[in-house]
Amino acid sequence: MRGVTILDRLSLTVGAGAPTVLIGPNGAGKTTALRLMAGLMAPTSGRITWGGRPDVPARRAIMFQKPAMLRRSAGGNLRYALNAAGIPRRDYAGRIHELLALVGLDGLERRPARRLSGGEQQRLALARALAGDPAVLLLDEPTASLDPAATKTIEDVIRAVAAKGAKVVMSTHDLGQARRLGGDIVLLHRGRLLETGPAATFFTSPQTEAARIFLAGDLLV
Amino acid sequence: MPGDTSAFGLLLAGDPALLAIVRLSLAVSLSATALAAVIGIPLGAAVALTRFRGREGMIVFLNAMMGVPPVVIGLTVFLLLSRSGPLGSFGLLFTPQAMIVAQTIMVTPIIAALTRQTVEDLWAEYRDELTAMNVGPLRKIATLVWDARFSLVTTLLAGFGRAASEVGSIIIVGGNIEGFTRTMTTAIALETSKGDLSLAIGLGIVLIGIVVIINALAWVVRRAGEAYAG
Numbered sequence: 001m002r003g004v005t006i007l008d009r010l011s012l013t014v015g016a017g018a019p020t021v022l023i024g025p026n027g028a029g030k031t032t033a034l035r036l037m038a039g040l041m042a043p044t045s046g047r048i049t050w051g052g053r054p055d056v057p058a059r060r061a062i063m064f065q066k067p068a069m070l071r072r073s074a075g076g077n078l079r080y081a082l083n084a085a086g087i088p089r090r091d092y093a094g095r096i097h098e099l100l101a102l103v104g105l106d107g108l109e110r111r112p113a114r115r116l117s118g119g120e121q122q123r124l125a126l127a128r129a130l131a132g133d134p135a136v137l138l139l140d141e142p143t144a145s146l147d148p149a150a151t152k153t154i155e156d157v158i159r160a161v162a163a164k165g166a167k168v169v170m171s172t173h174d175l176g177q178a179r180r181l182g183g184d185i186v187l188l189h190r191g192r193l194l195e196t197g198p199a200a201t202f203f204t205s206p207q208t209e210a211a212r213i214f215l216a217g218d219l220l221v
Numbered sequence: 222m223p224g225d226t227s228a229f230g231l232l233l234a235g236d237p238a239l240l241a242i243v244r245l246s247l248a249v250s251l252s253a254t255a256l257a258a259v260i261g262i263p264l265g266a267a268v269a270l271t272r273f274r275g276r277e278g279m280i281v282f283l284n285a286m287m288g289v290p291p292v293v294i295g296l297t298v299f300l301l302l303s304r305s306g307p308l309g310s311f312g313l314l315f316t317p318q319a320m321i322v323a324q325t326i327m328v329t330p331i332i333a334a335l336t337r338q339t340v341e342d343l344w345a346e347y348r349d350e351l352t353a354m355n356v357g358p359l360r361k362i363a364t365l366v367w368d369a370r371f372s373l374v375t376t377l378l379a380g381f382g383r384a385a386s387e388v389g390s391i392i393i394v395g396g397n398i399e400g401f402t403r404t405m406t407t408a409i410a411l412e413t414s415k416g417d418l419s420l421a422i423g424l425g426i427v428l429i430g431i432v433v434i435i436n437a438l439a440w441v442v443r444r445a446g447e448a449y450a451g
Binding site: 039070081 | 349356369
C-alpha cells in the first residue's frame with residue numbers, strides 16, 4: 001500500500017454464531033479488513049488464520065460495496081458463480097430458481113443484469129455470493145444507498161443465512177443495522193481496533209470513550 | 222446500357238471476371254481477419270491480464286505495429302516468401318495465400334491492441350469479483366473475452382475494414398495477376414495507372430459500399446450490445 005499503514009496491530013478473533021459487524025468512520029479500515037479476510041490481498045505483516053489453520057476456506061464468498069455485474073442475464077450471473085463454486089451442472093436450474101426466490105428476484109432470470117435497478121443488482125450480488133453455499137460470507141456495506149424496502153430484503157436474507165449456520169462478517173455505516181443484525185460489534189478507527197464485544201452490551205454500555213462518542217453520533221477524529 | 226464497361230455495368234450484368242475480383246477480395250480479407258482474430262484476441266487478452274517483464278514494451282510494440290505501412294509488411298513478406306527467402310520452398314509468392322499471410326500480419330496487431338484495451342478496462346471492473354470466486358487464469362480470459370464480445374466484434378470489423386481497403390501489401394506479394402490475385406484495390410491501382418478511370422471509379426464505389434455495410438454492421442452490433450449490457 002505504498003507505505004501507508006491501513007490496518008495497524010489489528011488483532012481480532014471472529015467466532016461462530018450471529019453476524020460480526022464492523023463499524024467505524026470512513027477510512028477506518030473496514031473494507032481493507034474484509035478484503036484481507038477474503039484473501040484478495042495479503043497482509044504486509046501479520047497473519048490470518050481460519051480455525052487455527054493458515055489455509056483459507058474454499059467456501060467463502062464476498063459481496064462488494066459496489067458489486068460488478070457480469071454482462072450476462074441475472075440467471076447467467078448465478079450460473080457463472082455456481083460453476084465457479086463447482087456445483088454440479090444438473091443442479092443449476094433448481095439452485096438459480098431458489099436463489100432468485102430467496103432475494104425476491106423471481107421471474108427476472110433472463111433480464112440482463114446491468115439492466116436491473118441498483119437495489120435489484122445488490123440483491124443479485126447477494127444471491128451470487130450465496131451460490132456456493134458459503135460457510136463464511138463477507139459483506140461490505142451490503143445496503144449502502146438502498147431504500148428501506150430493499151434494505152429489509154437484504155437484512156432478512158442475511159438473518160436467514162446466519163440462522164442456517166454460515167458465519168457473516170459485514171461492515172456497515174448504519175448503526176441501526178448493526179443493532180438489528182449484529183451478534184458481535186467491532187469498532188475500528190484509523191486501522192485500529194477500539195472496542196469489540198457482544199452487541200447487547202456494546203450498545204448499552206460501551207467500555208471506551210471513543211465508542212461512546214461514536215455511538216452518540218459525534219465525530220470521531 | 223449495351224457495351225457498358227464500367228464496374229457498375231459489369232456488376233449489373235453479373236460479369237464473371239469482376240465478380241471473381243470482388244469474391245477474391247472478400248475471401249482474402251475475411252480469411253486474414255479470421256486468422257488475425259484467432260491469434261490477436263487471445264494475445265491481447267493475455268497481455269491485458271498478465272504482468273511480466275517487458276509488458277510495457279509489448280504494448281508499445283503492438284500499438285506501433287498498428288501503424289506500420291502495408292507496403293513495408295508487403296516487402297517483408299515478399300522477402301520471406303521469395304524463392305531465395307527462408308520460406309521460399311513453399312512457393313507461396315504471388316498466390317492468394319501470400320496475400321492472406323500479409324494481411325494477417327497487418328491486422329493481428331490491430332485486433333490484439335484493441336482487444337488488450339477492451340479487456341483491460343473490463344478486467345479493472347471484474348478483477349475483484351473473479352478473484353474472489355477463485356476463477357483460474359484461462360477461465361478469466363474466456364470470461365472477459367465473452368463478456369466483451371460486442372466490443373470485440375467492432376474490433377474485428379475495424380480489422381476487416383483495414384484489410385479490405387489496403388493495397389500496399391497485397392499488390393507486392395500477390396502481384397495483381399488477372400484472374401488469380403487481382404483484388405478490388407489492386408485492380409483500382411492498375412486501372413488508374415492505365416488510365417481506365419471509369420472501371421477504377423466503379424470498383425471504388427463497390428469498395429465504399431462494402432465499407433459502409435461493415436460500419437453499419439458495427440453500429441448495429443454496438444447498439445445491440447448497449448441494449449444488452451447497459
